[in-house]
Amino acid sequence: MTQVGRGREFTTRPELRGTFGMVSSTHWLASAGGMRMLELGGNAFDAAVAAGFVLQVVQPHLNGPGGDMPAVVWDDRVGAPEVLCAQGVAPAAASIGAFEDLGLDAVPGTGLLAACVPGAVDGWLLMLRDRGTLGLREVLEPAIGYAAAGHPTSPEMVGAVAAVEHVLRDAWPSTAAVYLPGGALPAAHSLFRNPDLARTYERLVHESEVSQGDREDRIDAARNAFSRGFVAEHIGRYLASAEVEDSSGRRHRSLLAVDDLATWSASWERPATRGFRGFTVCKPGAWSQGPVLLQQLALLDGLDLDRLERGGPDYVHTLVEAGKLAYADREAWYGDEPDVPLTALLSDGYAAERRALIGPDSSPALRPGSPDARTPLPIDVRLQATAEAAGAGEPTVLDARADVHRGDTCHVDVADRFGNMVSATPSGGWLQSSPVIPGLGFPLGTRLQMADLDRRRPNALRPGKRPRTTLSPGLVLRGGEPYLAFGTPGGDQQDQWALQFLLNVVLFGDDLQAAIDRPVFHSAHFPSSFHPRTAIPGRVVVEDRYPADTIAGLRRRGHDVRLAGPWSLTRTCAAGRDVDGVLRAGATPRGMEGYAIGR
Numbered sequence: 001m002t003q004v005g006r007g008r009e010f011t012t013r014p015e016l017r018g019t020f021g022m023v024s025s026t027h028w029l030a031s032a033g034g035m036r037m038l039e040l041g042g043n044a045f046d047a048a049v050a051a052g053f054v055l056q057v058v059q060p061h062l063n064g065p066g067g068d069m070p071a072v073v074w075d076d077r078v079g080a081p082e083v084l085c086a087q088g089v090a091p092a093a094a095s096i097g098a099f100e101d102l103g104l105d106a107v108p109g110t111g112l113l114a115a116c117v118p119g120a121v122d123g124w125l126l127m128l129r130d131r132g133t134l135g136l137r138e139v140l141e142p143a144i145g146y147a148a149a150g151h152p153t154s155p156e157m158v159g160a161v162a163a164v165e166h167v168l169r170d171a172w173p174s175t176a177a178v179y180l181p182g183g184a185l186p187a188a189h190s191l192f193r194n195p196d197l198a199r200t201y202e203r204l205v206h207e208s209e210v211s212q213g214d215r216e217d218r219i220d221a222a223r224n225a226f227s228r229g230f231v232a233e234h235i236g237r238y239l240a241s242a243e244v245e246d247s248s249g250r251r252h253r254s255l256l257a258v259d260d261l262a263t264w265s266a267s268w269e270r271p272a273t274r275g276f277r278g279f280t281v282c283k284p285g286a287w288s289q290g291p292v293l294l295q296q297l298a299l300l301d302g303l304d305l306d307r308l309e310r311g312g313p314d315y316v317h318t319l320v321e322a323g324k325l326a327y328a329d330r331e332a333w334y335g336d337e338p339d340v341p342l343t344a345l346l347s348d349g350y351a352a353e354r355r356a357l358i359g360p361d362s363s364p365a366l367r368p369g370s371p372d373a374r375t376p377l378p379i380d381v382r383l384q385a386t387a388e389a390a391g392a393g394e395p396t397v398l399d400a401r402a403d404v405h406r407g408d409t410c411h412v413d414v415a416d417r418f419g420n421m422v423s424a425t426p427s428g429g430w431l432q433s434s435p436v437i438p439g440l441g442f443p444l445g446t447r448l449q450m451a452d453l454d455r456r457r458p459n460a461l462r463p464g465k466r467p468r469t470t471l472s473p474g475l476v477l478r479g480g481e482p483y484l485a486f487g488t489p490g491g492d493q494q495d496q497w498a499l500q501f502l503l504n505v506v507l508f509g510d511d512l513q514a515a516i517d518r519p520v521f522h523s524a525h526f527p528s529s530f531h532p533r534t535a536i537p538g539r540v541v542v543e544d545r546y547p548a549d550t551i552a553g554l555r556r557r558g559h560d561v562r563l564a565g566p567w568s569l570t571r572t573c574a575a576g577r578d579v580d581g582v583l584r585a586g587a588t589p590r591g592m593e594g595y596a597i598g599r
Contacts, residue, residue, distance in 0.1 A: 012589040013596075015511040022585035022598035023047055024573040025412040026062070026489065029151060030054040031587070031597045033142035034414055037134060044420035045073070045131035046139055049124045051412045052426055053143035056120070056442070057197065058151045059593075060179075060431045061160035062489070063410045065200070066444040067428025068119040070284045072271055072475040074482040075131050076419035081273070081282040081475055081482075084424075085466075086123020086266040087447070088116040092463045093255040096453050099461070104248060107449045107461070109531030111246025112239070112254035112434055114446035116467065120426055121204075121226050123266040129219040130268070131420075136208045136222055140201050147198035147441070150191030154593060158188045164432050171245055172435040175443065179431055197441030203230060227261045231440060235261070238437045247531060256444065271475070274346050276301055279506050280477040286458075287336040289529070290472040291346065293495040293502075295326035298351035299358070306507050311519070311546060313553025320523050320540055320559065321358045323496055325367060327526040332368030332376035335458030336466040344371035362538055362558035366526060377456055381527055381535045409471065409489035413575040415482075415583050421575070423473035423485035425494075449531045470494055470529050476506070476576075484512075484576040488588070490569075492529050493522040497570035505574075512574045512586035519545040520570045536560070543569055 016022060021044070023034035034051035038044075048071070056064050063069075069086040099107065107114050128139060161168070161179045168176040178194055179186070186192050204222040207229065211221035225231060236258035245251045271282040274294035281297060283290030299322040308315040333340055344350055354369050368376040409427035414420075428445035436443050450468055451461035459468045472494045476484040484505065488497050497520050504515035521542040527535045538560040542551065545566045554561050567590045575585040575596070585596035 011513045011517045013513055013586070015513040016585040016596050016598045018583050018599040019417060019581060020583070020599045021047070021414070021416045022575040022583045022596060023051060023412070023414050024575050024585045024587045024594070024596035025051050025055065026410045026571055026573060026588070026591070026594045027055060027058050028593065028595035029058050029146060030412060031595050034412065035597045036142060037139060038416060040134065040138060042134045042138070043132065043418055044414040044416040044422045045075070045127050046134040047414045047416070048412055048422040048424055049128045049132060050139040050142055051414070052120070052124045052424060053140055053201070054146060055410045055412065055426060057143050057146045057194065059157070059410055060194070060442075061157050062408050062430060063120070063426045064429030064431070064445070065121050065442045066118045067426060067430070068116070068445060068447055068469065068471065069123045069424055069426040070288060070469065070471050070473055071123070071127065071422060071424035072282050072284065072473045072485070073127075073131065073423070074421040074475060081271050081477065083269050083271045083284045084123055084127055084266060085269055085284065085287070086119040086126070087287065087466045087469050087471070088119035089264055089464050089466050090116060090448055090451060090461060091256045091260045093257065094448060094461060094463055096455055096461050098255060099453055102252065104453075106453060106531060106533065107451055108246035108248045108252070109449045110433060110446060111244045111252060112242060112256075112444065113246060113252045114448040115254050115256045115434065115444040116447045117256070117260050117264045118429065118444060119266060120429065122223055125219055125223045126266045129216050135215065136219055137205045140205055144198050144201045147194045147201065150193040152189050153186045153192040155188040156591065156593070158186055160432055161185060174438045175431060175436040178436050178441060194441045196439060200231065200440050200442070223265070227265070232258045232261045234437055234440050235444070242435070244435060254444070272342060272346070274298055277506060278478065279483065281502070282475040282477065283472060286334045286340040286342050287466045288469050288472055289330055289334065289492070289495055290474070291334070291342060292326045292330045293472065293474065293499055294346055295329060295351070296322050296495070296499050298346055298348070299325060299355050302352060302355050305503070310508060311550060313550045313557065316521060316542070316550060316554060317362070317557050317559070318358060319499065320521070321363060323499070323523050324363060324525050325354050325357060325369070327492070328366045328368040328379065331366070331379045331527060333371065333458060335460070335468050337458045340458060341371040341374060360557065364537055366537070379527065381537070408571070409491070411473070411487045411489055411571065411573045413485040413487065413573050413585070415485060415575040415577050415585070417583070419482065419577070421475060421482040421485045421577065423475050423487050425471040425473045425487050425489070427471050427489070450529050468529070472498065474498060474502070476502070478579070482577055484574060486572065486574040488570050488572040490571070492526070493569070496522040497572060501572045501574070512576060512584050516572045516574065516586045516588055519543040519566070521546070522569065541569065543567070
């Protein structure tokens with residue numbers, strides 16, 4: 001527990017410091033797998049890839065090979081920040097008209113209709129090929145070992161399986177075969193194995209090792225085996241006849257085809273950036289929600305935020321109201337389109353104009369702005385009566401017999417002795433999303449649920465287009481050099497929780513663990529990115545470690561405050577580098593799985 005005593009602050013754990021390497025992730029086994037790569041002489045990219053594949057094994061309720069992954073990285077050989085986009089696109093057959101023909105006004109949140117091209121595996125392998133140094137067998141060894149020999153089942157994973165147990169038994173026998181071993185719910189902390197997934201990884205390694213060429217060619221052979229070879233063939237055979245009931249209450253077949261996998265690949269691009277108090281913050285572009293953190297920083301940069309009592313009602317109110325404005329712009333302007341007015345949205349003039357809207361009381365409205373004098377479309381808000389039904393993470397599993405199971409996502413940060421840094425947020429392809437593909441050991445993802453079926457909107461569904469994702473890793477530069485990799489799971493809340501962590505570090509001087517341990521809050525004022533896209537205007541959810549005066553002060557300002565458990569929100573991880581070369585790391589104690597490792 002964070003507390004104050006004898007002039008210094010005690011935290012749940014120490015901030016790690018060293019000079020060799022740091023790995024922080026949402027599961028200790030992933031952090032250990034990444035650290036092993038550093039000990040073998042690999043770099044931050046080798047470590048991140050190893051950790052990423054371990055996360056697919058040990059947190060299958062939070063991510064999987066059928067999901068997606070953005071990363072923001074610094075390769076010291078390149079000398080500039082880069083974004084790796086491993087967000088798969090909408091299938092060629094996935095048009096708004098196709099959903100209209102099915103009588104649907106939204107993409108379902110579960111099942112097969114919401115499947116995009118799986119992006120995570122190709123993204124991790126592209127990172128390994130272009131930025132790593134080790135071979136595929138070395139970086140996949142930890143994941144293969146945990147999938148084949150077993151790993152301790154977390155209570156959270158058991159809870160996720162239990163929430164959809166009836167679906168697995170009644171409708172998804174291929175998933176039941178994996179996650180209900182012997183026909184029973186796995187016991188918490190028992191060894192859990194996924195031999196089909198282990199064999200899938202092993203075959204990727206085999207396809208790499210029997211190929212001709214240099215290291216890059218061998219890794220490309222594994223990428224090809226996934227997108228055009230045996231993995232794509234398994235997916236194609238399954239989808240040829242599979243018809244699954246989804247959250248619409250009806251059975252549907254997938255729009256995804258093997259040609260969609262063959263014609264897409266992960267890619268590198270430039271990040272969106274914004275300066276703040278001498279730092280430069282780097283995020284994925286407007287195909288993600290990443291720039292919403294940059295917009296919040298732009299709004300706050302013109303305020304004397306550091307003069308407010310941190311954790312007091314004025315401070316929390318100011319951050320909430322700035323967040324409302326930024327997220328309203330996300331709804332109105334963000335999407336995978338070439339004409340998103342991102343330069344205007346991040347400009348000083350626009351921030352000053354919007355900052356004037358932050359008043360002394362909670363605003364009940366959702367107020368997008370008019371960058372470049374454009375007129376925003378009205379935002380369709382579906383009201384939700386309770387915070388419990390709205391959820392606080394991704395994905396949300398909803399059907400007629402299970403109210404809601406809150407899922408989430410994963411995160412990993414790495415900093416190495418060579419000057420490299422990685423922040424990655426893998427997600428999607430959760431075991432709750434759709435049935436496991438027989439023989440592969442993993443399901444497809446449901447990211448397409450985030451696409452809009454209104455043709456006028458920037459996030460409107462279109463074949464070959466990326467649905468706007470909530471996944472939002474972050475990288476901070478100081479003096480043009482890498483300073484901090486950070487991020488958190490949490491769907492729409494990611495860039496609210498990450499903002500609070502970042503301000504704790506760069507504005508108030510917390511060490512990484514102290515910044516992570518402080519109590520957090522978030523707003524549910526704006527529409528969720530996840531089916532069924534509900535909002536709770538005015539709602540603010542706070543960890544109940546906040547002082548009673550803060551909670552009362554927020555309520556006096558008109559906020560609908562709901563209390564969450566003392567350690568229930570955010571799962572922030574971070575790794576950084578000081579100017580003297582000292583490496584640092586911290587990890588969330590929330591959820592009892594995240595850990596940082598380093599020396």
